[in-house]
Amino acid sequence: MSDSCQQEEDYFDLLPDPILLLVFDKVLDAKSLCRCLLVSKRFASLIPQLDSISIKIGTPRKKSDGALRKLRTGSSNNLVNTLICQFIAKPLQFLQHLAMMKSDSTSENGDLNYVHWMTKYLKNFSEVRFLQLELPSRGSEIGGKDTPFLKWTAEFGKELQRCVILQANSFEKRENTCNSTKIDEEEFHQNQSVLLSNDDLKTRIIWIITCVVTASARHSLLKKLVTDCPELRNAVITDSSKQWKLSMKEDQIRELRNEMNSSSCSASQMSQRTCVPDLVMRLYYVRELELACSGYAMKGATLVAIRSASLAEERDGDSFLKGCLGGREGGELLAEAAREITRRTDKTVYKVEMSSF
Structure with a gap:
């Protein structure tokens, strides 16, 4: 050779x-x-x-799932398979479901289970400046049958600074007609704003609080990233279904790092939910919303712009909304919804203040 x-x-x-x-x-x-x-x-x-990495954490496969699958697909006769499925497999599934419910209910922050995966990867990267972390989706985490569509994004420093939430009672894909559909201005101005009933308003306040609390709970993951990555300048945490997103920019990371250094946070304190500060919010509601560029149509669309009361006051409602959205960080869908709702003359606007908790 x-x-x-x-x-x-x-x-x-x-x-x-x-x-x-x-x-x-x-x-x-x-x-x-x-x-x-x-x-x-x-x-x-x-x-x-x-200096840039992305960590995607998948849903761990449980050993019991494989065992149940083997019970169902065994090579024995149909009668034995039926007996096993009825008297062994299903009870095991039921017990497993109870165990998962118990684990979820007793855990203050289920996302802390992902910390060891983050540490496993981050130990190999000492100069990370931009980091994106993707967590497994838990399905429709917030909402339910009354909120078929819900999407939110939040920005943090040492605490929640801004949050934008978009919710709709129905959400349908339409043909993409960006720049080709124009609104009839006469019909547009004839629309009358519609007030929400007390029950509808209370329902929206409940899921707003739920989103804010969920975001504050996951802030502990951002604290962990700031601790493990001394050079970090930009961090984004999202779920695989893109229902929500948490983000921090350089000045916000600096603020959090200074707060952690001054208070000498212990590991247990870092894992606790960050207190929600005093909040000021505007809730925008329209009966129907067409998003021509994104190709979606919504009914009962609600957009909520939330900011910390400690931030500089923005007297103009429209600039308040755009400031909370934070430009492209909010995503294309949220950005388009904000533009469309802002220009609507039939929108209903509610102003709400919430004390720290």
Whole structure:
């Protein structure tokens, strides 16, 4: 065998380190990058230098699920399978369901179960500046049959600063007709605003509080990221279904880090829900909402803009809403909904203040 065949040329060795870092920077996925660490010493020395990573935590598969599947698909006769399914598999499922309910009800913050996964990946990256964390979706986490569509985004510093919530009683996909559909201005101005009933308003206040509390509980994960990543400048936490998003920018991370250093937070304090500050909010309601660019139509659309009372007051309601949305951080759907509801003359606006809790 010739020497050329024995020593194949490694094209990666010909690439300079800055080019390799650009390649790895496009990968983002922390799990894939951790596998690349094992390829060579050179990779192992370069990958920890990356400043942007994404951590996606999947739903863990329970061993009991596999056991029940084997019981159902065994090779024995149908009678035995039926008996096993009725008297063993289903009771096991019921007990498992009770255990999960008990675990959820006794855990102050279920998201803390993901901390060890975060630590597992983050220990390999010492210079992370931008981090995106995706958690498993728990289905329709907030809401239910009365809120078929619910989407929210929140910004934090040492506490909740801004939050925008979009809810609708119905949510349908329409043909995308962006820039081709114009509203009949005469019909537009003839619409009359509709007041919500007391029961409807109370229902919306309840799920607003639920969203705010949920966001404050998950703030503990942002605290963990700030602690483990000393160079962090931007952090985003979302769920796989994109129902919600928490974010922190550089000045907000600096504020949180200063607060944590000054108060010397213990591990138990970091895991606790962050107190909700005094809040000022505006609730916008329209009976029907067409989002031509996104291609959706909503009925009973409610948009809520929330900000901490400690932030500078914005007297103009429209600028208040846009300030809470935080530009593109709110996502395309929220941004379009904010634009459309702001320009509507038939919108109903409620102003609400909420004390810290």
